[in-house]
Amino acid sequence: QKEVEQDPGPLSVPEGAIVSLNCTYSNSAFQYFMWYRQYSRKGPELLMYTYSSGNKEDGRFTAQVDKSSKYISLFIRDSQPSDSATYLCAMSALTGANSKLTFGKGITLSVRP
Amino acid sequence: ETGVTQSPTHLIKTRGQQVTLRCSSQSGHNTVSWYQQALGQGPQFIFQYYREEENGRGNFPPRFSGLQFPNYSSELNVNALELDDSALYLCASSTQETQYFGPGTRLLVL
Numbered sequence: 001q002k003e004v005e006q007d008p009g010p011l012s013v014p015e016g017a018i019v020s021l022n023c024t025y026s027n028s029a030f031q032y033f034m035w036y037r038q039y040s041r042k043g044p045e046l047l048m049y050t051y052s053s054g055n056k057e058d059g060r061f062t063a064q065v066d067k068s069s070k071y072i073s074l075f076i077r078d079s080q081p082s083d084s085a086t087y088l089c090a091m092s093a094l095t096g097a098n099s100k101l102t103f104g105k106g107i108t109l110s111v112r113p
Numbered sequence: 114e115t116g117v118t119q120s121p122t123h124l125i126k127t128r129g130q131q132v133t134l135r136c137s138s139q140s141g142h143n144t145v146s147w148y149q150q151a152l153g154q155g156p157q158f159i160f161q162y163y164r165e166e167e168n169g170r171g172n173f174p175p176r177f178s179g180l181q182f183p184n185y186s187s188e189l190n191v192n193a194l195e196l197d198d199s200a201l202y203l204c205a206s207s208t209q210e211t212q213y214f215g216p217g218t219r220l221l222v223l
Contacts, residue, residue: 004155006155032210032211034211036214041219042216042217043117043119043203043214043215043216043217044156044203044214045214046211046212046213046214049210049211088155088156090155095209095210095211098163098168098169099144099146099161099207099211099212100146100158100161100169100171101146101148101156101158101205101212102158103155103156103157104155105153105154105155106153106154106155
């Protein structure tokens with residue numbers, strides 16, 4: 001079993017839809033949770049960063065962490081064609097100089113105009 | 114833009130050769146990490162450098178080695194290249210909270 005499992009894709013939605021992206025993990029030491037967006041042939045771009053359980057909102061994006069269920073989610077409201085990309089969840093037990101990110105496989109999202 | 118730059122952008126090598134990839138960290142970041150991302154997969158942690166010392170290593174063989182310089186720039190060296198080394202190599206520099214990635218170097222081993 002991989003440490004981080006991400007819902008398989010690809011995912012295709014119409015413009016304006018609410019998108020839900022999910023990851024589960026097995027390592028209870030993970031405390032820091034991130035979502036990265038990666039456009040084709042580019043490096044990952046940090047979207048959301050959360051520590052421990054709870055919700056965090058940034059514009060159209062909401063990150064949710066449930067440590068008791070070892071489950072994290074990213075919600076995208078009013079999705080736009082420009083949101084079409086691969087979304088990667090990542091997590092780590094420590095931060096800063098001792099961080100090692102463990103990633104999910106990624107899910108490719110396509111938002112249809 | 115994250116301020117993390119990598120060179121070259123693309124590289125083609127043949128099996129058995131050696132390659133050096135370079136990374137310039139974002140100003141003020143003293144930690145750099147390297148990841149390998151195979152096609153259709155998430156990035157896999159190779160190793161991390163903090164103040165010029167290796168500070169953690171993933172499940173990669175010793176032919177993957179690195180350096181960090183006093184200005185916090187970094188190199189990834191891969192010896193005896195294998196076909197499976199074909200991937201996007203990502204460098205990330207860290208704040209106290211998280212990591213910011215460069216655009217990557219795409220390596221193709223023939």
